Amino acid sequence: xxxxxxxxxxxxxxxxxxxxxxxxxxxxxxxxxxxxxxxxxxxxxxxxxxxxxxxxxxxxxxxxxxxxxxxxxxxxxxxxxxxxxxxxxxxxxxxxxxxxxxxxxxxxxxxxxxxxxxxxxxxxxxxxxxxxxxxxxxxxxxxxxxxxxxxxxxxxxxxxxxxxxxxxxxxxxxxxxxxxxxxxxxxxxxxxxxxxxxxxxxxxxxxxxxxxxxxxxxxxxxxxxxxxxxxxxxxxxxxxxxxxxxxxxxxxxxxxxxxxxxxxxxxxxxxxxxxxxxxxxxxxxxxxxxxxxxxxxxxxxxxxxxxxxxxxxxxxxxxxxxxxxxxxxxxxxxxxxxxxxxxxxxxxxxxxxxxxxxxxxxxxxxxxxxxxxxxxxxxxxxxxxxxxxxxxxxxxxxxxxxxxxxxxxxxxxxxxxxxxxxxxxxxxxxxxxxxxxxxxxxxxxxxxxxxxxxxxxxxxxxxxxxxxxxxxxxxxxxxxxxxxxxxxxxxxxxxxxxxxxxxxxxxxxxxxxxxxxxxxxxxxxxxxxx
Numbered sequence: 001x002x003x004x005x006x007x008x009x010x011x012x013x014x015x016x017x018x019x020x021x022x023x024x025x026x027x028x029x030x031x032x033x034x035x036x037x038x039x040x041x042x043x044x045x046x047x048x049x050x051x052x053x054x055x056x057x058x059x060x061x062x063x064x065x066x067x068x069x070x071x072x073x074x075x076x077x078x079x080x081x082x083x084x085x086x087x088x089x090x091x092x093x094x095x096x097x098x099x100x101x102x103x104x105x106x107x108x109x110x111x112x113x114x115x116x117x118x119x120x121x122x123x124x125x126x127x128x129x130x131x132x133x134x135x136x137x138x139x140x141x142x143x144x145x146x147x148x149x150x151x152x153x154x155x156x157x158x159x160x161x162x163x164x165x166x167x168x169x170x171x172x173x174x175x176x177x178x179x180x181x182x183x184x185x186x187x188x189x190x191x192x193x194x195x196x197x198x199x200x201x202x203x204x205x206x207x208x209x210x211x212x213x214x215x216x217x218x219x220x221x222x223x224x225x226x227x228x229x230x231x232x233x234x235x236x237x238x239x240x241x242x243x244x245x246x247x248x249x250x251x252x253x254x255x256x257x258x259x260x261x262x263x264x265x266x267x268x269x270x271x272x273x274x275x276x277x278x279x280x281x282x283x284x285x286x287x288x289x290x291x292x293x294x295x296x297x298x299x300x301x302x303x304x305x306x307x308x309x310x311x312x313x314x315x316x317x318x319x320x321x322x323x324x325x326x327x328x329x330x331x332x333x334x335x336x337x338x339x340x341x342x343x344x345x346x347x348x349x350x351x352x353x354x355x356x357x358x359x360x361x362x363x364x365x366x367x368x369x370x371x372x373x374x375x376x377x378x379x380x381x382x383x384x385x386x387x388x389x390x391x392x393x394x395x396x397x398x399x400x401x402x403x404x405x406x407x408x409x410x411x412x413x414x415x416x417x418x419x420x421x422x423x424x425x426x427x428x429x430x431x432x433x434x435x436x437x438x439x440x441x442x443x444x445x446x447x448x449x450x451x452x453x454x455x456x457x458x459x460x461x462x463x464x465x466x467x468x469x470x471x472x473x474x475x476x477x478x479x480x481x482x483x484x485x486x487x488x489x490x491x492x493x494x495x496x497x498x499x500x501x502x503x504x505x506x507x508x509x510x511x512x513x514x515x516x517x518x519x520x521x522x523x524x525x526x527x528x529x530x
Contacts, residue, residue: 004156004157004160004161004162004378004412004413011372011375012368012372012452012453012454013368013369013372013454013460013461013464013465014456014461015369015372015373015464015465015468016465019468019469019472020373020468022472023324023328023373023468023471023472023475024328024331024332026328026472026475026476026479027325027328027329027331027332027475028332029479029486030329030475030478030479030486030487031329031332031333031336031487033485033486033487033488034286034333034487034488035290035333035336037283037286037287037488038286038287038289038290039290040514040515041283041287041512041513041514041515042080042081042083042287042512042513042515042519042521043253043284043287043288043508043511043512043513044071044075044080044202044511045202045250045251045252045253045254045288045511046253046287046288046291046521046524047071047080047083047084047521048065048067048068048071048084048251048253048254049253049254049256049257049291049292049295049523050083050084050085050133050521050522050523051067051070051071051084051088051100052067052136052254052257052258052261053133053136053137053140053257053261053523054100054129054132054133054135054136055100055132055135055136056070056100056101056104057101057206057220058101058206059206059207060105060108063205063206064203065203065204065205065206066100066101066104066105066108067104067254068202068203069104069105069107069108070084070088070100070103070104070107070108071084073104073107073108073110073112073114074087074088074107074114077113077114077115078114078115078116079513080513081513081514081515081516081519082116082515082516082518082519082520083515083519083520083521084521085125085126085129085133085520085521085522086116086117086122086125086126086129086520087114087115087116087117087125088100088103088114088129089125089126089128089129089132090114090115090116090117090121090122090124090125091103091112091114092125092128093121093124093125093128094121096112097112100132126520126522129520129522130522130525130526133522133523133526134522134526136257136261136523137298137523137526137527139261140257140260140261140295140298140299141298143260143261143262143263143299144260144263144298144299144300146263147240147263147265147300148300150231150234150240151240154234154235154237154238154239154240155238155239155240156239156240157188157239159442160410160411160412161381161406161407161411161412161413161414161442162188162189162242162378162412162413162414163186163187163188163189163414163416163435163438164187164188164189164191164244164380164413164414164415164416165182165187165189165190165191165415165416165431165434165435166191166192166193166415166416167179167182167190167191167192167193168192168193168212168214168215168216168425169216169425170195170209170210170211170212170213170214170215170216171209171210171211171212171216172192172208172209172210172216172221172222172225172226173208173210173225175192175216175226176225176226176229177229178428178431179192179226179229179230179233180229180230180232180233181428181431182431182435183230183233183237183241184233184237185431185432185435186435186438186439187241187416187435188239188241188242189241189242189243189244189265189266189413190226190230190241190242190243190244191243191244191245191266191268191415192215192216192218192222192226192243192244192245193214193215193216193246194212194215194216194217194218194245194246195209195212195213195214195215195216195217195218196212196213196214196215197213198212198215198217198218198246198249199246199248199249199250199274199278199280200249200250200278200280200507201249201250201251202250202251202508202511203251204218204219204220204251204254204255204258205217205219206219206220206221207219207221208221208222208225209222214425218245218246218255218258219258220258220261220262223243223245223258223259223262223264224262226243227243227262227263227264230242230243242265242266243263243264243265243266244264244265244266244267244268244304245259245264245267245268246267246268247259247267247268247269247292247296247303248268248269248270248273248274248278248306249274249278249280250274250280250284250288250507250508250511252269252274252285252288252289252291252292253288253291253292253295255267255292256269256291256292256293256295256296256299256301257295259295259296259299259301260295260296260298260299260301264301265301265302266301266302266303266304266345267296267301267302267303267304268303268304268305268306269289269292269293269296269303269304269305270289270305270306270307270309270326270330270347271285271286271289271305271326271329271330271333271334272285272326272329272491272497273305273306273309275491275497275501275506276309276491276497276498276499276501277306277309277313277499278507279499279501279506279507280506280507280508281503281505281506281507281508281509281512282488282491282492282501282502282503282506283503283509283512284506284507284508284509284511284512285508287512289333290333290336290337291523291524291527293333293334293337293338293339294337294338294524294527294528295527296337296339296343297337297338297339297340297343297527298338298527300343301343302342302343302344302345302378303334303339303343303344303345304345304347304380304413305326305327305330305344305345305346305347305380306347307323307326307327307330307346307347307348307349308347308348308349308351308382310322310323310326310497311323311349311351311386312349312351312385312386313498314498315353316349316351316352316353316386317352317353317356317362320362320366320467320470321467321468321470321471321473321474322474322496322497323348323349323366323370324369324370324373324467324468324471325471325474325475325478325496327346327347327348327370327373327374328373328471328475329487330344330346331344331346331374331377338527338528341374341376341377342376342377342378344374344377344378345377345378345379345380345412345413346370346374346377346379346380347379347380347382348366348367348370348379348380348381348382349381349382349383349384349385350363350367350381350382350383350384350398350401350402350405351382351384351385351386351387352366353387354384354387354398354401358459360401360405361459361460361463362463363401363402363405364405364408364409364454364460365454365459365460365461365463365464365467366463366464366467367381367405367406367408367409367411368409368454368460368464369464369467369468371409371410371411372464373468377412378412378413379411379412379413380411380412380413380415381402381405381406381411381412381413381414381415382415383399383402383415383416383417383418383421384398384399384402384417384421385421385422388421388422389422390422390423392419392420392423393419395417395418395419395420395421396419396433396437398417399416399417399418399419399434399437400437400440400441402417403417403437403438403441403442404441404445407441407442407445407448407449408445408448408449408452409449409452410449414438416431416434416435416438417434417437418430418431418434419433419434474495474496477490477495478490478495478496481493481495485503488503491503
């Protein structure tokens with residue numbers, strides 16, 4: 001698989017390997033109870049994702065997806081503690097309907113009752129469910145192979161970092177030409193930012209959408225349309241242009257499944273963003289993120305994590321260690337779910353107050369720390385937003401410093417900063433100027449990262465070691481809460497993150513269920529198979 005692999009080089013910060021191993025060990029200790037928790041629970045979105053992988057799509061006349069209608073009916077009759085697969089395919093095997101959509105329609109009308117099958121009926125239902133869900137997994141596998149063929153045919157960018165640019169008009173039919181124009185201007189990755197508030201919807205809208213607030217709805221049809229548009233651009237430009245969207249919020253598993261089925265290449269997928277910044281129930285989030293990452297692993301999708309958000313809500317100097325802790329936790333959760341190093345687009349950001357003395361040196365220290373801790377990961381470097389004032393000239397200069405930091409420290413994916421950040425939704429002309437900025441810095445700097453090495457005991461190296469030490473201290477405080485629920489407790493009382501998010505509250509809690517003995521989910525079985 002061709003990916004934005006970081007430049008091959010040895011550590012430039014000479015971090016103590018014992019200290020680095022300790023940090024990873026602490027993250028593993030903090031994360032293991034969360035994985036155990038996720039394995040013991042399911043959610044309505046995990047079960048709906050299973051139905052989507054089996055091919056169920058569409059919506060009723062009111063716009064409610066059939067997966068929601070069918071799941072609600074099953075839940076009302078037998079709950080979801082045993083999974084949706086057995087009661088649904090038992091009904092199909094019994095002849096209640098000829099296919100999933102018809103079954104959903106009948107269930108919505110109240111003309112079908114569901115049960116938990118036993119004996120031979122259970123065996124037949126499980127076999128039928130495995131066949132149909134397995135067909136969806138095989139389709140996802142085929143889309144992954146299709147991507148690999150196209151990358152071999154058209155090639156990847158010859159430069160590092162890859163240039164990542166956001167398109168977001170709200171109208172998918174406006175997004176497509178803007179995305180194609182951005183690709184012509186040099187963008188390597190196009191992200192269709194999601195409509196504000198979609199993360200809090202407990203359903204995935206159906207069909208192509210022509211309106212959204214500060215973004216475009218993530219739907220299967222919108223994924224398909226944008227994928228086709230960028231495939232056309234790839235053919236014309238003779239380089240593969242990648243597509244990104246957002247697998248987060250209350251429908252994280254479903255959106256991940258749709259992304260795999262429609263050959264998206266990258267997905268925003270953070271383990272704790274929904275908890276800390278959207279008040280989504282912690283258990284719901286951790287269960288959903290594990291399933292979604294198993295899907296991404298199978299589909300060959302690179303995840304982008306959301307550490308930049310910590311620095312938009314807290315001081316980027318004082319909170320620098322929270323970024324490192326989140327990266328370490330995201331790495332552990334991702335690898336446990338089956339993702340490989342090349343799929344870990346761990347995030348960080350250029351968000352230090354530019355008026356602070358030595359701000360650029362600290363930005364380099366933080367960026368180099370991430371690069372040295374995760375040498376094989378395609379790190380995603382985020383531009384300044386918090387301290388953009390509306391002065392477009394100052395903003396353009398800040399973005400140039402951000403671009404230079406990305407080149408100097410060997411970042412892999414660089415999100416293009418906009419001089420009109422905090423002023424307007426960028427025009428095409430703003431994007432053109434931003435891409436000119438990136439191209440100039442990358443061309444002028446070349447492989448400057450090969451020549452740049454900070455003094456072993458200088459400011460940059462000492463700052464990086466300080467942030468790593470503070471990260472270890474925070475991980476130890478997280479573990480000190482209890483041996484069984486340290487991270488959950490730390491999130492609940494605000495030890496990790498500024499917001500207090502208890503495990504027994506938050507959006508989506510009612511959609512969580514503890515698995516009963518005999519729980520069956522063929523999607524999980526297939527995704528976890530060696």
